[in-house]
Amino acid sequence: MKAIDVGTYSDTFNFNRDLRDITGHEVNAANRVIAIAADQPSHGNASHEYVIAEQSGIGTDHNNILGIVKFQFGPVRENGTNGVTNESLLAIVVDRLRRFQSGDYACRENALALTKIEEALHWLHSRTRERTARNVEGTSNQ
Secondary structure (H helix, E strand, O other): OOOOOOHHHHHOOOOOOOOEEEOOOOOOHHHHOEEEEEOOOOHHHOOOEEEEEEEOOOOOOOEEEEEEEEEOOOOHHHHOOOOEOHHHHHHHHHHHHHHHHOOOOOOHHHHHHHHHHHHHHHHHHHHHHHHHHOOOOOOOOO
16 A cells, blocks of 8 residues: 555544555546555445545655545444445536536536436436335345
């Protein structure tokens, strides 16, 4: 894993565990200097905490923490709201791409990405509506 200096986030993110590197964003120089690490999968076989940091140099452990994302851990009806959802993060990206598309940065690639993310939201919403109709939304019941 790329070294990430905990800095002021040590109280909000448990860095004293085995973290996994996420590298799917590394397509250009701007993204290669951003390190993303996730906790090990747990409930639902998914990671629940991600840290995003700017690498100040290759092989150094001096980083600027850009953000921490904590996903919902366990069903809301059983655990209360304790993190963000996939839908909430996708909605942020949809908003950002829509803004780009309404300005000087509109392009075919952004339009296609926006369409696919909106489709992803559609299917996640479809799953939620189906689970709600069966009265199992927010529970561990499948």
